[in-house]
Amino acid sequence: MIAKLVWKDIRENFINTLIFTGLILAMTIYGLVKNFKDVRSLAVLPILIVAFSFIMVLGYAIYRGFSSLKREKDRNTLEFLLSLPVDGREIVTSKFLAFFTEVLFLSLCITLFSHIPLFYMLITKAIGKAEFISAVKTITYIAFNFFLLALFLFIVFQFYEILVLSLKTKNFFVNAILFFVYLYLLSELIAIFKKVFGFLPDQAPILHTIWGETFTIMGGTNYQGLAAGALAGVVLIVSGIILFNKRVEV
Amino acid sequence: MSEVIKVANLYKKYGTVIALQNVTLGIKKGEIVGICGPNGSGKSTFLRILTGIVKPTRGYVEVLGGFVSKKVKKNIAYVSENDVFYKWMKIEELLVFLKSFYTDMDVERAKELLRKEGLDLDKKVGELSKGNRQRLKVIMAISRSPEVILLDEPFSGIDMLSRERILNLLKEFLIGGERTALISTHFVEGLEEIFSRVIFFKEGSVVLDENCEELREKYGKSVKAMYFDVFGGLS
Numbered sequence: 493m494i495a496k497l498v499w500k501d502i503r504e505n506f507i508n509t510l511i512f513t514g515l516i517l518a519m520t521i522y523g524l525v526k527n528f529k530d531v532r533s534l535a536v537l538p539i540l541i542v543a544f545s546f547i548m549v550l551g552y553a554i555y556r557g558f559s560s561l562k563r564e565k566d567r568n569t570l571e572f573l574l575s576l577p578v579d580g581r582e583i584v585t586s587k588f589l590a591f592f593t594e595v596l597f598l599s600l601c602i603t604l605f606s607h608i609p610l611f612y613m614l615i616t617k618a619i620g621k622a623e624f625i626s627a628v629k630t631i632t633y634i635a636f637n638f639f640l641l642a643l644f645l646f647i648v649f650q651f652y653e654i655l656v657l658s659l660k661t662k663n664f665f666v667n668a669i670l671f672f673v674y675l676y677l678l679s680e681l682i683a684i685f686k687k688v689f690g691f692l693p694d695q696a697p698i699l700h701t702i703w704g705e706t707f708t709i710m711g712g713t714n715y716q717g718l719a720a721g722a723l724a725g726v727v728l729i730v731s732g733i734i735l736f737n738k739r740v741e742v
Numbered sequence: 743m744s745e746v747i748k749v750a751n752l753y754k755k756y757g758t759v760i761a762l763q764n765v766t767l768g769i770k771k772g773e774i775v776g777i778c779g780p781n782g783s784g785k786s787t788f789l790r791i792l793t794g795i796v797k798p799t800r801g802y803v804e805v806l807g808g809f810v811s812k813k814v815k816k817n818i819a820y821v822s823e824n825d826v827f828y829k830w831m832k833i834e835e836l837l838v839f840l841k842s843f844y845t846d847m848d849v850e851r852a853k854e855l856l857r858k859e860g861l862d863l864d865k866k867v868g869e870l871s872k873g874n875r876q877r878l879k880v881i882m883a884i885s886r887s888p889e890v891i892l893l894d895e896p897f898s899g900i901d902m903l904s905r906e907r908i909l910n911l912l913k914e915f916l917i918g919g920e921r922t923a924l925i926s927t928h929f930v931e932g933l934e935e936i937f938s939r940v941i942f943f944k945e946g947s948v949v950l951d952e953n954c955e956e957l958r959e960k961y962g963k964s965v966k967a968m969y970f971d972v973f974g975g976l977s
Contacts, residue, residue, distance in 0.1 A: 496842040496843070500828070504830060568824040568825055569826055571822055572822070572826035572827060574793075574795040575815070575826075576843050577812045577843055577844070578843070660757070738797075739797070741795060742795050742796065
């Protein structure tokens with residue numbers, strides 16, 4: 493039954509995903525055409541594609557997290573969902589899985605498209621094989637970082653949405669205060685989880701690029717932070733399901 | 743006959759508004775119950791609690807021998823007064839979608855009913871008129887074999903012709919069957935003949951709960967006349 497709900501969500505947001513893919517492809521082609529003659533400047537293009545594309549994806553993650561259940565409520569379809577023989581676990585999990593599938597598809601497209609300039613540089617012998625492999629690793633690594641961040645943002649905002657739906661607060665200022673209190677408490681929770689994972693290395697995973705630069709995961713987040721983020725994500729999903737089952741109604 | 747729905751001391755509050763208070767009743771298997779009352783009397787809230795869409799503030803609710811769980815919901819068909827179906831879905835897609843949740847969904851019967859009612863399977867839900875959307879909801883519910891069917895204002899905001907067609911569909915489905923049905927409405931006319939019992943709600947409380955035959959014998963009045971007596975207006 494989860495699969496059917498996931499399919500429904502993917503089908504509903506299919507156009508958004510297609511528009512995003514089209515935009516990313518258009519950006520890649522534009523960058524290629526613009527820098528076609530200056531092969532060396534193409535080296536920056538993959539990073540630009542990844543960065544700009546994922547800024548959009550992160551914005552989309554926030555929007556989807558905020559609106560996936562609210563939209564159902566506003567269109568009365570939440571009533572339909574709640575009348576089906578499913579529970580909060582299936583509804584909340586299906587929303588996450590649908591977003592996961594979409595963002596995975598988008599991340600793969602971004603990674604793939606950002607490789608086009610690299611392939612061109614390899615063919616024209618602007619870079620060697622070793623440099624190419626190193627660049628591919630870096631791009632994939634950065635894309636993976638953004639992918640994780642998008643998932644985390646979705647979970648954070650979806651939980652806030654469930655919180656608002658269950659508290660039934662309609663006042664904008666009350667919701668705004670609630671949002672900041674929630675973010676503060678979440679950051680405190682992650683800090684506690686970081687201590688729990690204190691046995692993990694206190695350093696960020698580092699990868700060297702073809703330009704001699706180093707990249708660290710999510711701006712220097714260490715292994716403890718990554719584990720804490722993952723645990724916080726799980727806690728938010730489970731708490732969201734419990735809250736949904738206990739409090740969300742039409 | 744055994745009771746398929748039992749509620750006791752049911753109470754529901756939305757903020758400061760009391761939607762239901764102290765509702766205690768039992769519905770026996772095979773009863774076709776009219777839930778009547780003016781707007782805001784608590785009819786919809788009552789049905790929504792039985793479907794599990796709304797949680798009671800306090801009180802006891804038992805449907806088909808248990809609390810409203812996933813298993814119980816499989817044996818309940820609910821027709822909402824709102825446009826609850828996804829407007830972007832084609833009718834055929836909706837049928838497949840529902841089939842995956844309800845094993846008792848008879849797709850062939852649904853297709854036959856849809857054809858009979860002139861509803862094109864390739865049309866999107868959002869492209870249908872209000873009357874057709876209402877008929878679609880009823881068809882989707884009666885294409886199953888649920889033990890309990892809950893209909894919330896199935897005739898609200900539709901023209902006479904659509905009303906008549908929905909009424910005929912319901913009569914065909916309910917009369918002579920073993921199913922338990924609760925129909926919330928403020929249009930009593932035409933439904934009297936299928937109701938075996940009526941429950942009147944007023945300001946969240948049950949003000950009348952009578953078997954239709956007994957109602958006629960006891961008061962010498964039809965459900966419609968009784969409705970006007972209780973809620974005021976022309977009688």
